Amino acid sequence: MNKPGQQVIGRLRQMILSGELASGQRLAEIPTSEQLGVSRTPVRIAFRTLEQEGLLTKLSGRGYIVRQVTQLEISGSIEVRGVLEGLAARQAAENTLTTEQTEELIALLKQGDALFENGNIDEHDLTQYHDINQRFHQIIIEASQNPAIAEALSRNEHLPFASVNALAFDRNNLKQEYRRFNFAHMQHHAVFDAISKGQGSRAEAIMREHANATLGYAKVFSQMEESGEKMQVINTKNSPTNLTQ
Structure with a gap:
């Protein structure tokens, strides 16, 4: 598969995993391709791939629906x-x-x-x-x-x-x-x-x-990154510069 095709599949997987594409949400080629800024072909391939992976269900008409995955x-x-x-x-x-x-x-x-x-x-x-x-x-x-x-x-x-x-x-x-x-x-x-x-x-x-x-x-x-950011905020608050203010 070409690189744009792989990237579309990866992005849609992440969107499903993060909940950006919610369970039960309907997906169609044209709006999805417009949202991702790609042609319809890689989106069509991605939909089929994600259906095989159990992340999408093909509707009886056109389009797909996001499966509920626990x-x-x-x-x-x-x-x-x-x-x-x-x-x-x-x-x-x-x-x-x-x-x-x-x-x-x-x-x-x-x-x-x-x-x-x-x-x-x-x-x-x-x-x-x-x-x-x-x-x-x-x-x-x-x-x-x-x-x-x-x-x-x-x-x-x-x-x-x-x-x-x-x-x-x-x-x-x-x-x-x-x-x-x-x-x-x-x-x-x-x-x-x-x-x-x-x-x-x-x-x-x-x-x-x-x-x-x-x-x-x-x-x-x-979680490690969030903890590091919190520690950085704490250290900044307790820095000599802030303690003199």
Whole structure:
């Protein structure tokens, strides 16, 4: 899929996740494309993709409606993904990576390093990270040599935010998103290290935790940022300059 298409999907996911697009709200191609400033084609593709992910329901006439998605539904589907991908990582470690798999994983890690080295990201970078992330996970699943894992993941992907491709990001808070996705990338380094050393249990534990990184930690980093802002206000109030006023 082209980059504008990925960006539209990511923005609509985030709007649903944040509640900006409320449960039961009707969506149509033309007003949505006008709101996002894009053509109707990427919006049409996004609607179909989000329907497959369980976030939208197609109406009998034209358009879609936003499904009601509970936090319990989201956390449950992510937990299942973590278990499946954790198993894949453990079996990949037990099987030993091929030379080709090792080289490609290292190349993907280097691409991610370059993406985050400047200390900030933009929407284009997040689209690139999507591709890196997708391929990284795919290689580990292939390295497990267990077709049942891929089959089970395929079924689970129809649940909200369960797919590794279902990245949502807040384009209005890129500082927070940098922290979140850079942390997820560091977990890629850790799981590769465990797999390459044949440490199956460690690889499984990291991969299970990693399932929460790109979605579940959004609130964590948001709370950290809010706490930091509050501390900054307190420190400013107690600064020598203010104490003399």
